[in-house]
Amino acid sequence: MAALGRLTQALLRSSLTQNRRQLSAAAAGHGEQAAKTWKILSFVVALPGVAVCMLNMYLKEQSHTHEQPEFVPYSHLRIRSKRFPWGDGSKSLFHNPHVNALPDGYEGHDE
Amino acid sequence: MAHQAHAYHMVDPSPWPLTGAVAALLMTSGLAIWFHYNSIVLMTLGTVLLLLTMYQWWRDIVREGTFQGHHTPPVQKGLRYGMILFITSEVFFFLGFFWAFYHSSLAPTPELGGCWPPTGITTLDPFEVPLLNTAVLLASGVTVTWAHHSIMEGERKQAIQSLTLTILLGFYFTFLQGMEYYEAPFTIADGVYGSTFFVATGFHGLHVIIGSTFLAVCLLRQIQYHFTSEHHFGFEAAAWYWHFVDVVWLFLYISIYWWGS
Secondary structure (H helix, E strand, O other): OHHHHHHHHHHHHHHHHHHHHHHHHHOOOHHHHHHHHHHHHHHHHHHHHHHHHHHHHHHHHHOOOOOOOOOOOOOOOOOOOOOOOOOOOOOOOOOOOOOOOEOOEOOOOOO | OOOOOOOOOOOOOOOHHHHHHHHHHHHHHHHHHHHHHOOOHHHHHHHHHHHHHHHHHHHHHHHHHHHOOOOOHHHHHHHHHHHHHHHHHHHHHHHHHHHHHHHHHHOOOHHHOOOOOOOOOOOOOOOOHHHHHHHHHHHHHHHHHHHHHHHHOOOHHHHHHHHHHHHHHHHHHHHHHHHHHHHOOOOOOOHHHHHHHHHHHHHHHHHHHHHHHHHHHHHHHHHOOOOOOOOOHHHHHHHHHHHHHHHHHHHHHHHHHHHOO
């Protein structure tokens, strides 16, 4: 649904460009209309496209379970060959204890 | 009074190239010191020096162009070439990270489970926040074009509105991406998937911040009447850079978020 919105956005943009080219063939001062055209595109296509995607997000978020992903101690993940240069060196910069397990498992759990 | 018999700009001696070079040295060696000896002094000093250099060097360029009239058409042409060459170099910078991503993902090694995404990686849904981010950047490309035409047509208020809207969209992208980084079930340390994802999108995010800052400076200059309808190259350079950032995102979205999921 959101992809359709974006596709429409791209198509509308190209068809409006076509119209402008045709108008310029007929009238001499097409350049003066350009700001108005892009203003219209901004408020009728671009920003509504963003709004549609925001709505899509809101709807999808409601059907999410916020469960913790299962922890499997794979050796190719959670690499710690060198400590991070902050804190105790075991947590990444955007560490989220709910979804980012440490090499031994999630924090605060008895594994 | 001395006159020059040519249209070019013989720039006055300036300390900023030297301070910039020193800043680069301090930042890079400071980074190594931070990683190995747990001290951020050198790196912080380098960063402060860099910020001071950028502020003063670009302030001087604005003075030379806008107030002293040194940016004649041939000089402006040189500045255009310069910006195009710089953006080209940035394209090659990102090409390297795309190379790394495709190298790793087209022939995934047995250590990863022989598949892409690697075993144990829960990827982000490309039709949630990443799609919204795409819409946000595409929209900002439309608003920055509105801004350009407004400047060319002498529409002062519209130029300020559209430029502000563009910058707000840029901030919104950065905010959304920051949230995504925090919510992601994988980190930079999660093998080659994490490395390629966060390095490529991370450098892109940095460029969004740089581009937003460039546009914000243009907004301040537009408010202060620096730009004319015929001569506003600073703004054009910012708009080019912004479109470049948008295009890089589109490639990231298609490659890493969509194909790579």
